[in-house]
Every structure is written in C-alpha cells, then in structure tokens.
Amino acid sequence: MTHQLEFVETIPDGYRDLLIAYLTGILPVFEAVSGIEIDPVEMADATLAEPANLLPPKNRLLVAYDDAETLVGCGSLRRIRDDACEMKRMFVAPEQRGTGLGRKLFEERINEARRMGLSWVYADTVKGNRAMLNLCEKSGFDYIDRYPENANPTEYAPHLVFLRLAL
DSSP: OOOEEEEOSSOOTTHHHHHHHHHHHHHHHHHHHHOOOOOHHHHHHHHHTOGGGTSTTTOEEEEEEOTTOOEEEEEEEEEEETTEEEEEEEEEOGGGTTSSHHHHHHHHHHHHHHHTTOSEEEEEEETTOHHHHHHHHHTTOEEESOOTTOSSOGGGGGGEEEEEEEO
C-alpha cells in the first residue's frame, strides 16, 4: 500500500472527521489519567474555527491519502516562536496502522520544520502514550518541562509529557 503525503493550503474535505476520530481515541486516555473530560466534537470544531492555526504561511497541515484517495492520516505543525514549532494532532486511521504511515507523518513534519528554517521542534502527549513517546525517543527528542508556548492549558501539564528536538 502506498500513501500520498501532502502539506495543504486549505482544510481538505474529510479532515474534520479525521480530527474527531483522533480526539475520540486520545481524549479518553487523557481523561483516564487526569479526570478531565473534553468533548471531541467541541474540541475539533474549536480547532477548525481557527484555520490559520493549521495553515500557511505560519503553520502547516500534513495529510495522507491512500490509493483510493481517501484521507487516512494527518498531523500539524504550529509555529510557536520564530525559531520553533510544536507538533500537534498526528493520527492514522485504524485500518492504516502498521503500514509505517505514522512514522512517515512524524518524519515529514520534522523535515518540514527544517525547510522552514526552524531550530526546535516541540511536542507533548498524554502520559502513557507509548506509540508517540517511542517515535520521539527514536528521533532524538529530549524530555523537558512544560514549554511556555504549549497550546494546552497549564492545568493539563501534570498529565502530559513534554519533549523537544534540536534541528
């Protein structure tokens, strides 16, 4: 199976559904460690209400399509400083897991940060999200304290892991 990865200039059809699927999977994990309940549809709609937070010129949205041109994966970069960005919301559709797509989405966003001339890539994830932590560890990310520009409310910090990669 092949995948076509593309940084997009506009929000593609189907992205909202993919974002809701991502949030429906990750938010219960967050709730289990934090006790904080967040509605995935409300969070997706809040994200999409500010498309500039996903799209150029400042930010990037990477999407992946399968051979049938179905949207099957995504991930974004959010510029947080002139020299740094934050990786956000990487998701691979369940039927595409185990194909290497997650690693491709992860690595392509790091490559894009380099092309953007950035020096740092930051990330956060829910404590216990081994899949994301493994990708970060294998890619040379360091564990750090919460960075000031993190997109999540400060009260979420005890339930998250924060990472940084020097480019």
